[in-house]
Amino acid sequence: MTAEITRLTAAQMAAKLAAGEITSVELVRAHLDRIDAVDGGEAGLNAFLHVSRDEALATAEEVDAVRAAGGAEAEALHPLAGVPIAVKDLIVTVGQPTTAGSRMLEDWMSPYDATVVERIRAAKLPILGKTNLDEFAMGSSTEHSAYGVTRNPWDTDRIPGGSGGGSAAAVAAFEAPLALGTDTGGSIRQPGAVTGTVGTKPTYGSVSRYGAIAMASSLDQIGPVARTTEDAALLHELIAGHDPKDSTSLPDEVPAFGAAARTTDVSGLRIGVIKQLQGEGYQEGVLARFQESLEALRAAGAEIVEVDCPSFEHALSAYYLIMPSEASSNLARFDGVRYGARVEPEDGPLTIERVMGATRAAGFGDEVKRRIILGTYALSAGYYDAYYGSAQKVRTLIQRDFAAAFEQADVLISPTAPTVAFPLGEKLDDPLAMYLNDVATIPANLAGIPGISVPGGLASDGDGAALPVGIQFLAPAREDARVYRAAGALEALLSADAEPLWARAPELPTAAAQTAGE
Structure with missing residues:
Protein backbone atom coordinates (compact mmCIF):
# COMPACT_ATOMS: atom_id res chain seq x y z
CA MET A 1 0.00 0.00 0.00
CA THR A 2 2.80 2.44 0.92
CA ALA A 3 4.60 2.02 -2.39
CA GLU A 4 1.36 2.26 -4.34
CA ILE A 5 0.08 5.52 -2.89
CA THR A 6 3.45 7.31 -2.98
CA ARG A 7 3.61 6.59 -6.73
CA LEU A 8 0.35 8.39 -7.47
CA THR A 9 0.37 11.90 -8.89
CA ALA A 10 -0.68 14.74 -6.57
CA ALA A 11 -3.92 15.11 -8.57
CA GLN A 12 -4.66 11.40 -8.11
CA MET A 13 -3.91 11.64 -4.38
CA ALA A 14 -6.27 14.60 -4.09
CA ALA A 15 -9.03 12.70 -5.89
CA LYS A 16 -8.67 9.65 -3.64
CA LEU A 17 -8.67 11.84 -0.53
CA ALA A 18 -11.84 13.60 -1.66
CA ALA A 19 -13.50 10.24 -2.42
CA GLY A 20 -12.55 8.83 0.96
CA GLU A 21 -10.47 6.02 -0.57
CA ILE A 22 -7.41 6.99 1.49
CA THR A 23 -6.78 9.30 4.42
CA SER A 24 -4.24 12.09 4.67
CA VAL A 25 -2.67 10.36 7.68
CA GLU A 26 -2.10 7.23 5.57
CA LEU A 27 -0.63 9.35 2.81
CA VAL A 28 1.71 11.28 5.10
CA ARG A 29 2.86 8.15 6.92
CA ALA A 30 3.58 6.45 3.60
CA HIS A 31 5.82 9.34 2.57
CA LEU A 32 7.54 9.51 5.95
CA ASP A 33 8.24 5.77 5.65
CA ARG A 34 9.66 6.35 2.18
CA ILE A 35 11.94 9.12 3.49
CA ASP A 36 13.12 6.79 6.26
CA ALA A 37 13.82 4.08 3.70
CA VAL A 38 15.82 5.95 1.05
CA ASP A 39 16.99 9.31 2.36
CA GLY A 40 19.48 8.40 5.11
CA GLY A 41 22.57 6.26 5.30
CA GLU A 42 25.85 6.49 3.42
CA ALA A 43 24.20 5.85 0.05
CA GLY A 44 20.96 7.69 0.89
CA LEU A 45 19.69 10.58 -1.19
CA ASN A 46 20.06 13.25 1.51
CA ALA A 47 17.22 15.19 -0.10
CA PHE A 48 15.88 16.34 3.29
CA LEU A 49 17.74 18.46 5.83
CA HIS A 50 14.84 18.38 8.29
CA VAL A 51 11.79 16.12 8.51
CA SER A 52 8.76 17.51 10.34
CA ARG A 53 6.90 14.35 11.35
CA ASP A 54 4.73 15.72 14.12
CA GLU A 55 3.58 18.79 12.22
CA ALA A 56 2.84 16.85 9.03
CA LEU A 57 0.80 14.22 10.87
CA ALA A 58 -1.05 16.87 12.90
CA THR A 59 -2.09 18.67 9.70
CA ALA A 60 -3.12 15.36 8.14
CA GLU A 61 -5.24 14.47 11.17
CA GLU A 62 -6.93 17.88 11.01
CA VAL A 63 -7.79 17.43 7.32
CA ASP A 64 -9.15 13.93 7.92
CA ALA A 65 -11.30 15.17 10.81
CA VAL A 66 -12.78 17.97 8.70
CA ARG A 67 -13.57 15.58 5.84
CA ALA A 68 -15.09 13.02 8.21
CA ALA A 69 -17.35 15.67 9.76
CA GLY A 70 -18.60 16.81 6.35
CA GLY A 71 -20.62 19.99 5.92
CA ALA A 72 -19.58 23.40 4.69
CA GLU A 73 -16.10 23.24 6.20
CA ALA A 74 -15.34 20.01 4.34
CA GLU A 75 -16.69 21.44 1.09
CA ALA A 76 -14.48 24.52 1.55
CA LEU A 77 -11.27 22.48 1.75
CA HIS A 78 -8.72 23.25 -0.94
CA PRO A 79 -8.56 20.50 -3.61
CA LEU A 80 -4.98 19.70 -2.54
CA ALA A 81 -5.77 19.62 1.19
CA GLY A 82 -4.10 16.62 2.78
CA VAL A 83 -1.55 16.13 -0.04
CA PRO A 84 1.95 16.37 1.49
CA ILE A 85 4.62 18.77 0.28
CA ALA A 86 8.33 19.50 0.84
CA VAL A 87 9.85 22.99 1.03
CA LYS A 88 13.29 24.10 -0.13
CA ASP A 89 15.33 25.15 2.89
CA LEU A 90 15.73 28.68 1.51
CA ILE A 91 12.08 29.47 2.32
CA VAL A 92 11.44 30.43 5.93
CA THR A 93 9.04 28.38 8.06
CA VAL A 94 7.90 28.81 11.64
CA GLY A 95 8.65 25.77 13.78
CA GLN A 96 11.25 24.29 11.43
CA PRO A 97 14.90 25.26 10.90
CA THR A 98 15.77 27.35 7.84
CA THR A 99 19.47 26.95 7.09
CA ALA A 100 19.83 27.98 3.42
CA GLY A 101 22.22 25.02 3.27
CA SER A 102 24.79 27.07 5.19
CA ARG A 103 26.64 26.89 8.50
CA MET A 104 25.88 30.60 8.76
CA LEU A 105 22.24 29.74 9.59
CA GLU A 106 22.71 26.35 11.25
CA ASP A 107 19.61 25.55 13.37
CA TRP A 108 18.21 29.07 12.78
CA MET A 109 14.45 29.26 13.45
CA SER A 110 12.47 31.90 11.58
CA PRO A 111 9.96 34.00 13.59
CA TYR A 112 7.60 34.19 10.60
CA ASP A 113 6.38 32.17 7.61
CA ALA A 114 7.05 32.99 3.98
CA THR A 115 3.88 34.00 2.14
CA VAL A 116 3.93 30.79 0.08
CA VAL A 117 4.19 28.77 3.31
CA GLU A 118 1.25 30.70 4.78
CA ARG A 119 -0.81 29.78 1.71
CA ILE A 120 0.21 26.13 1.90
CA ARG A 121 -0.68 25.95 5.58
CA ALA A 122 -3.99 27.73 4.99
CA ALA A 123 -4.81 25.14 2.31
CA LYS A 124 -3.81 22.39 4.79
CA LEU A 125 -1.06 20.67 2.84
CA PRO A 126 1.07 18.75 5.38
CA ILE A 127 4.68 19.97 5.23
CA LEU A 128 6.98 16.94 5.33
CA GLY A 129 10.13 19.00 5.92
CA LYS A 130 12.87 21.12 4.37
CA THR A 131 14.99 20.04 1.40
CA ASN A 132 18.70 20.33 0.70
CA LEU A 133 20.24 22.93 -1.60
CA ASP A 134 23.49 24.51 -2.65
CA GLU A 135 24.45 27.05 0.03
CA PHE A 136 22.32 30.19 -0.35
CA ALA A 137 21.15 28.72 -3.70
CA MET A 138 24.61 29.16 -5.25
CA GLY A 139 25.30 26.14 -7.41
CA SER A 140 24.07 23.80 -10.12
CA SER A 141 24.63 20.42 -8.47
CA THR A 142 23.64 20.55 -4.76
CA GLU A 143 27.28 19.72 -3.96
CA HIS A 144 27.83 23.08 -2.27
CA SER A 145 25.54 22.40 0.70
CA ALA A 146 27.20 22.58 4.09
CA TYR A 147 25.19 19.47 5.04
CA GLY A 148 26.37 17.03 2.39
CA VAL A 149 25.54 16.35 -1.24
CA GLY A 164 17.22 22.95 -5.69
CA GLY A 165 18.44 19.38 -6.07
CA GLY A 166 16.87 18.37 -2.76
CA SER A 167 13.33 19.28 -3.85
CA ALA A 168 13.75 17.63 -7.28
CA ALA A 169 15.30 14.46 -5.82
CA ALA A 170 12.57 14.18 -3.17
CA VAL A 171 9.83 14.35 -5.81
CA ALA A 172 11.64 12.02 -8.24
CA ALA A 173 12.23 9.44 -5.47
CA PHE A 174 8.57 9.43 -4.32
CA GLU A 175 9.49 11.00 -0.98
CA ALA A 176 7.05 13.83 -1.71
CA PRO A 177 4.51 14.38 -4.50
CA LEU A 178 5.04 18.16 -4.50
CA ALA A 179 7.78 20.55 -3.47
CA LEU A 180 8.66 24.23 -3.54
CA GLY A 181 11.87 25.51 -5.06
CA THR A 182 13.44 28.81 -6.01
CA ASP A 183 14.78 29.68 -9.45
CA THR A 184 17.41 32.43 -9.86
CA GLY A 185 19.14 31.15 -12.99
CA GLY A 186 17.49 27.77 -13.48
CA SER A 187 17.49 26.24 -9.98
CA ILE A 188 14.02 24.71 -10.43
CA ARG A 189 14.18 23.85 -14.13
CA GLN A 190 17.70 22.38 -14.36
CA PRO A 191 17.18 19.95 -11.43
CA GLY A 192 13.85 19.03 -13.03
CA ALA A 193 15.63 18.20 -16.28
CA VAL A 194 18.22 15.87 -14.76
CA THR A 195 15.82 14.08 -12.36
CA GLY A 196 12.91 13.55 -14.75
CA THR A 197 10.56 15.89 -12.89
CA VAL A 198 8.60 19.01 -13.83
CA GLY A 199 9.80 22.38 -12.58
CA THR A 200 8.27 25.81 -13.23
CA LYS A 201 9.80 29.26 -12.96
CA PRO A 202 6.78 31.61 -12.81
CA THR A 203 6.69 35.14 -14.20
CA TYR A 204 8.77 37.38 -11.95
CA GLY A 205 6.47 38.89 -9.33
CA SER A 206 3.55 36.52 -9.89
CA VAL A 207 4.50 34.43 -6.81
CA SER A 208 5.51 36.31 -3.68
CA ARG A 209 9.19 36.23 -2.74
CA TYR A 210 8.45 37.37 0.81
CA GLY A 211 10.21 34.90 3.08
CA ALA A 212 12.62 33.52 0.49
CA ILE A 213 16.16 34.28 1.66
CA ALA A 214 17.42 36.58 -1.08
CA MET A 215 20.35 35.72 -3.29
CA ALA A 216 19.76 38.02 -6.28
CA SER A 217 16.56 39.98 -5.72
CA SER A 218 15.85 40.92 -9.33
CA LEU A 219 16.22 37.30 -10.45
CA ASP A 220 14.89 35.08 -7.61
CA GLN A 221 11.50 33.42 -8.04
CA ILE A 222 9.69 30.73 -6.01
CA GLY A 223 7.99 28.02 -8.03
CA PRO A 224 6.54 24.49 -8.00
CA VAL A 225 8.29 21.13 -8.37
CA ALA A 226 6.18 18.08 -9.29
CA ARG A 227 6.10 14.86 -11.29
CA THR A 228 3.51 16.01 -13.85
CA THR A 229 2.64 19.27 -15.56
CA GLU A 230 -0.87 19.21 -14.07
CA ASP A 231 0.52 18.79 -10.53
CA ALA A 232 2.90 21.72 -11.03
CA ALA A 233 0.05 23.84 -12.39
CA LEU A 234 -2.23 23.05 -9.43
CA LEU A 235 0.49 23.98 -6.93
CA HIS A 236 1.26 27.13 -8.93
CA GLU A 237 -2.39 28.19 -8.66
CA LEU A 238 -2.21 27.79 -4.89
CA ILE A 239 0.95 29.84 -4.27
CA ALA A 240 0.43 32.57 -6.89
CA GLY A 241 -1.30 35.90 -6.38
CA HIS A 242 -0.66 39.41 -5.15
CA ASP A 243 1.12 39.94 -1.84
CA PRO A 244 1.31 43.43 -0.28
CA LYS A 245 4.41 42.29 1.66
CA ASP A 246 6.36 41.99 -1.61
CA SER A 247 6.90 45.30 -3.39
CA THR A 248 7.55 43.48 -6.70
CA SER A 249 4.34 41.43 -6.48
CA LEU A 250 2.03 41.70 -9.49
CA PRO A 251 -1.67 42.57 -8.91
CA ASP A 252 -2.91 40.04 -11.49
CA GLU A 253 -5.67 37.51 -10.99
CA VAL A 254 -4.43 33.92 -10.93
CA PRO A 255 -5.33 32.06 -14.17
CA ALA A 256 -6.56 28.46 -14.26
CA PHE A 257 -3.15 26.87 -14.79
CA GLY A 258 -4.50 23.38 -14.08
CA ALA A 259 -6.98 23.64 -16.95
CA ALA A 260 -4.21 24.87 -19.26
CA ALA A 261 -2.05 21.87 -18.34
CA ARG A 262 -4.89 19.49 -19.21
CA THR A 263 -5.41 21.09 -22.65
CA THR A 264 -3.42 18.84 -24.96
CA ASP A 265 -4.41 20.44 -28.28
CA VAL A 266 -1.45 22.27 -29.85
CA SER A 267 -2.91 22.67 -33.34
CA GLY A 268 -2.02 26.14 -34.54
CA LEU A 269 0.35 26.82 -31.64
CA ARG A 270 3.47 28.60 -32.92
CA ILE A 271 6.56 27.16 -31.22
CA GLY A 272 9.86 28.97 -31.70
CA VAL A 273 13.12 27.01 -31.66
CA ILE A 274 15.83 29.23 -30.20
CA LYS A 275 18.79 29.12 -32.57
CA GLN A 276 21.35 29.92 -29.85
CA LEU A 277 20.20 27.23 -27.37
CA GLN A 278 21.30 24.12 -29.25
CA GLY A 279 24.36 22.79 -31.05
CA GLU A 280 27.87 23.17 -29.66
CA GLY A 281 28.16 22.13 -26.00
CA TYR A 282 24.94 20.07 -26.04
CA GLN A 283 25.26 16.31 -25.76
CA GLU A 284 24.19 14.25 -28.77
CA GLY A 285 21.54 12.38 -26.79
CA VAL A 286 20.05 15.60 -25.45
CA LEU A 287 19.74 17.03 -28.97
CA ALA A 288 18.23 13.77 -30.25
CA ARG A 289 15.47 13.85 -27.59
CA PHE A 290 14.91 17.54 -28.36
CA GLN A 291 14.44 16.85 -32.07
CA GLU A 292 12.05 13.99 -31.28
CA SER A 293 9.99 16.35 -29.10
CA LEU A 294 9.84 18.87 -31.94
CA GLU A 295 8.66 16.19 -34.37
CA ALA A 296 5.97 15.03 -31.94
CA LEU A 297 4.67 18.58 -31.55
CA ARG A 298 4.77 19.18 -35.31
CA ALA A 299 2.87 15.97 -35.96
CA ALA A 300 0.22 17.10 -33.42
CA GLY A 301 -0.41 20.28 -35.42
CA ALA A 302 1.99 22.81 -33.91
CA GLU A 303 3.82 25.21 -36.20
CA ILE A 304 7.59 25.03 -35.62
CA VAL A 305 9.65 28.12 -36.52
CA GLU A 306 13.25 29.11 -35.78
CA VAL A 307 13.90 32.34 -33.88
CA ASP A 308 17.17 34.22 -33.60
CA CYS A 309 18.14 35.71 -30.22
CA PRO A 310 21.72 36.97 -30.78
CA SER A 311 22.12 38.56 -27.34
CA PHE A 312 21.70 35.14 -25.69
CA GLU A 313 25.35 34.51 -26.52
CA HIS A 314 26.20 36.98 -23.75
CA ALA A 315 23.51 35.94 -21.24
CA LEU A 316 25.79 33.72 -19.16
CA SER A 317 28.43 36.44 -18.81
CA ALA A 318 25.85 39.09 -17.92
CA TYR A 319 24.19 36.82 -15.37
CA TYR A 320 27.45 36.04 -13.61
CA LEU A 321 28.02 39.75 -13.07
CA ILE A 322 24.47 40.76 -12.08
CA MET A 323 23.79 37.79 -9.81
CA PRO A 324 27.05 37.99 -7.75
CA SER A 325 26.65 41.75 -7.44
CA GLU A 326 23.17 41.42 -5.95
CA ALA A 327 24.28 38.45 -3.84
CA SER A 328 27.21 40.38 -2.34
CA SER A 329 24.76 43.08 -1.28
CA ASN A 330 22.15 40.67 0.10
CA LEU A 331 24.66 38.56 2.03
CA ALA A 332 26.30 41.56 3.67
CA ARG A 333 23.78 41.16 6.50
CA PHE A 334 25.48 37.95 7.63
CA ASP A 335 28.14 39.62 9.72
CA GLY A 336 28.13 37.88 13.11
CA VAL A 337 26.44 40.89 14.69
CA ARG A 338 22.80 40.99 13.64
CA TYR A 339 21.73 37.32 13.46
CA GLY A 340 22.95 33.92 12.40
CA ALA A 341 26.33 32.47 13.32
CA ARG A 342 28.90 34.42 15.32
CA VAL A 343 32.56 33.44 15.45
CA GLU A 344 35.01 35.45 17.51
CA PRO A 345 38.72 35.60 16.61
CA GLU A 346 40.91 33.36 18.72
CA ASP A 347 43.45 36.06 19.55
CA GLY A 348 43.90 39.80 19.24
CA PRO A 349 41.42 42.61 19.87
CA LEU A 350 37.67 41.90 19.68
CA THR A 351 36.54 44.40 17.05
CA ILE A 352 33.49 44.32 14.78
CA GLU A 353 35.72 44.00 11.73
CA ARG A 354 37.56 40.98 13.15
CA VAL A 355 34.32 39.30 14.28
CA MET A 356 32.88 39.82 10.79
CA GLY A 357 35.97 38.34 9.20
CA ALA A 358 36.04 35.30 11.49
CA THR A 359 32.30 34.71 11.13
CA ARG A 360 32.28 34.87 7.34
CA ALA A 361 35.41 32.75 7.04
CA ALA A 362 33.81 29.97 9.09
CA GLY A 363 30.17 30.43 8.04
CA PHE A 364 30.41 30.71 4.26
CA GLY A 365 31.55 27.96 1.89
CA ASP A 366 33.94 28.39 -1.01
CA GLU A 367 31.31 29.01 -3.71
CA VAL A 368 29.54 31.68 -1.66
CA LYS A 369 32.84 33.41 -0.95
CA ARG A 370 33.74 33.24 -4.65
CA ARG A 371 30.53 34.94 -5.71
CA ILE A 372 30.67 37.59 -2.97
CA ILE A 373 34.20 38.52 -4.02
CA LEU A 374 33.22 38.67 -7.69
CA GLY A 375 30.13 40.75 -6.97
CA THR A 376 31.91 43.16 -4.67
CA TYR A 377 34.59 43.69 -7.31
CA ALA A 378 31.99 44.31 -10.04
CA LEU A 379 30.29 46.95 -7.87
CA SER A 380 33.50 48.67 -6.75
CA ALA A 381 34.40 52.22 -7.71
CA GLY A 382 36.02 52.37 -11.11
CA TYR A 383 34.56 49.05 -12.27
CA TYR A 384 30.80 49.54 -11.80
CA ASP A 385 30.09 50.88 -15.31
CA ALA A 386 32.53 48.53 -17.03
CA TYR A 387 31.09 45.39 -15.46
CA TYR A 388 27.74 45.71 -13.66
CA GLY A 389 26.50 48.55 -15.86
CA SER A 390 27.46 46.74 -19.07
CA ALA A 391 25.78 43.55 -17.84
CA GLN A 392 22.54 45.45 -17.27
CA LYS A 393 22.71 46.74 -20.85
CA VAL A 394 23.04 43.15 -22.10
CA ARG A 395 20.02 42.28 -19.94
CA THR A 396 18.00 44.89 -21.82
CA LEU A 397 19.13 43.44 -25.16
CA ILE A 398 18.04 39.97 -24.04
CA GLN A 399 14.61 41.33 -23.11
CA ARG A 400 14.37 42.89 -26.57
CA ASP A 401 15.36 39.61 -28.21
CA PHE A 402 12.57 37.85 -26.32
CA ALA A 403 10.06 40.53 -27.36
CA ALA A 404 11.03 40.08 -31.03
CA ALA A 405 10.90 36.28 -30.73
CA PHE A 406 7.40 36.35 -29.24
CA GLU A 407 6.18 38.31 -32.25
CA GLN A 408 6.99 35.20 -34.30
CA ALA A 409 5.99 32.49 -31.79
CA ASP A 410 3.52 31.89 -28.96
CA VAL A 411 6.07 29.92 -26.92
CA LEU A 412 9.77 29.18 -27.28
CA ILE A 413 11.43 25.79 -26.85
CA SER A 414 14.93 24.52 -26.09
CA PRO A 415 16.70 21.76 -24.16
CA THR A 416 16.58 22.69 -20.46
CA ALA A 417 20.20 21.70 -19.84
CA PRO A 418 23.00 20.90 -22.28
CA THR A 419 23.82 17.56 -20.64
CA VAL A 420 22.29 14.79 -18.59
CA ALA A 421 23.26 14.53 -14.91
CA PHE A 422 27.04 14.36 -14.53
CA PRO A 423 28.94 12.36 -11.88
CA LEU A 424 29.34 13.78 -8.39
CA GLY A 425 32.62 15.67 -8.10
CA GLU A 426 33.24 15.91 -11.85
CA LYS A 427 32.86 19.71 -12.04
CA LEU A 428 33.21 20.65 -8.39
CA ASP A 429 36.66 22.17 -8.86
CA ASP A 430 35.84 23.83 -12.20
CA PRO A 431 33.40 26.69 -11.54
CA LEU A 432 33.24 27.79 -15.19
CA ALA A 433 32.25 24.30 -16.34
CA MET A 434 29.63 24.20 -13.58
CA TYR A 435 28.19 27.58 -14.61
CA LEU A 436 27.64 26.35 -18.19
CA ASN A 437 24.87 24.04 -16.96
CA ASP A 438 22.61 27.11 -16.71
CA VAL A 439 23.24 28.42 -20.22
CA ALA A 440 19.70 27.63 -21.44
CA THR A 441 17.80 28.65 -18.31
CA ILE A 442 19.44 31.97 -17.44
CA PRO A 443 17.84 34.14 -20.17
CA ALA A 444 14.35 33.66 -18.69
CA ASN A 445 15.47 35.00 -15.31
CA LEU A 446 17.18 38.02 -16.87
CA ALA A 447 13.93 38.83 -18.71
CA GLY A 448 11.52 37.91 -15.88
CA ILE A 449 9.47 35.59 -18.11
CA PRO A 450 7.94 32.18 -17.20
CA GLY A 451 9.58 28.88 -18.06
CA ILE A 452 8.97 25.20 -17.44
CA SER A 453 11.03 22.03 -17.79
CA VAL A 454 9.20 18.83 -18.67
CA PRO A 455 10.75 15.37 -19.16
CA GLY A 456 11.66 14.68 -22.79
CA GLY A 457 12.98 11.13 -22.59
CA LEU A 458 16.23 9.40 -21.72
CA ALA A 459 19.77 9.75 -23.07
CA SER A 460 23.24 8.59 -22.14
CA ASP A 461 26.44 10.59 -21.86
CA GLY A 462 28.35 7.49 -22.92
CA ASP A 463 29.54 6.63 -19.41
CA GLY A 464 26.51 4.93 -17.95
CA ALA A 465 22.82 4.13 -18.13
CA ALA A 466 20.25 6.34 -19.81
CA LEU A 467 19.29 9.42 -17.78
CA PRO A 468 16.49 12.02 -18.01
CA VAL A 469 16.53 14.87 -20.51
CA GLY A 470 14.49 18.04 -19.98
CA ILE A 471 12.63 20.13 -22.56
CA GLN A 472 12.09 23.81 -21.72
CA PHE A 473 9.18 26.01 -22.79
CA LEU A 474 9.23 29.80 -22.37
CA ALA A 475 6.41 32.33 -22.76
CA PRO A 476 5.95 36.11 -22.48
CA ALA A 477 5.63 37.63 -19.02
CA ARG A 478 2.24 36.97 -17.40
CA GLU A 479 1.48 34.23 -19.94
CA ASP A 480 2.38 31.30 -17.69
CA ALA A 481 -0.68 29.39 -18.90
CA ARG A 482 0.98 29.05 -22.30
CA VAL A 483 3.93 27.07 -20.93
CA TYR A 484 1.52 24.74 -19.13
CA ARG A 485 -0.45 24.19 -22.33
CA ALA A 486 2.69 23.38 -24.36
CA ALA A 487 4.31 21.27 -21.63
CA GLY A 488 1.12 19.36 -20.89
CA ALA A 489 0.69 18.58 -24.58
CA LEU A 490 4.27 17.33 -24.98
CA GLU A 491 3.94 15.26 -21.81
CA ALA A 492 0.79 13.62 -23.19
CA LEU A 493 2.37 13.00 -26.59
CA LEU A 494 5.48 11.37 -25.15
CA SER A 495 3.43 9.25 -22.73
CA ALA A 496 0.86 8.11 -25.29
CA ASP A 497 2.63 4.81 -26.04
CA ALA A 498 4.83 4.45 -22.96
CA GLU A 499 4.76 4.79 -19.20
CA PRO A 500 5.48 8.37 -18.04
CA LEU A 501 9.18 8.97 -17.48
CA TRP A 502 8.76 9.73 -13.78
CA ALA A 503 7.14 6.32 -13.25
CA ARG A 504 10.19 4.57 -14.73
CA ALA A 505 12.66 5.77 -12.10
CA PRO A 506 14.82 2.84 -10.90
CA GLU A 507 14.41 1.29 -7.47
CA LEU A 508 16.61 2.74 -4.75
CA PRO A 509 18.55 0.87 -2.07
CA THR A 510 16.76 1.19 1.25
CA ALA A 511 18.44 2.01 4.55
CA ALA A 512 17.67 -1.52 5.72
CA ALA A 513 19.32 -3.01 2.64
CA GLN A 514 22.37 -0.79 3.12
CA THR A 515 22.70 -1.96 6.72
CA ALA A 516 22.28 -5.61 5.76
CA GLY A 517 25.02 -5.26 3.15
CA GLU A 518 27.60 -3.86 5.53
Missing part, protein backbone atom coordinates in the same frame (compact mmCIF):
# COMPACT_ATOMS: atom_id res chain seq x y z
CA THR A 150 22.16 15.22 -2.50
CA ARG A 151 22.14 12.25 -4.89
CA ASN A 152 20.14 11.75 -8.08
CA PRO A 153 17.51 8.97 -7.70
CA TRP A 154 18.22 7.81 -11.28
CA ASP A 155 21.89 7.21 -10.46
CA THR A 156 23.06 7.89 -6.92
CA ASP A 157 26.60 8.54 -8.12
CA ARG A 158 25.37 11.57 -10.07
CA ILE A 159 24.18 15.07 -9.23
CA PRO A 160 20.45 15.95 -8.95
CA GLY A 161 21.00 19.44 -10.34
CA GLY A 162 21.00 22.62 -8.32
CA SER A 163 20.52 24.68 -6.43
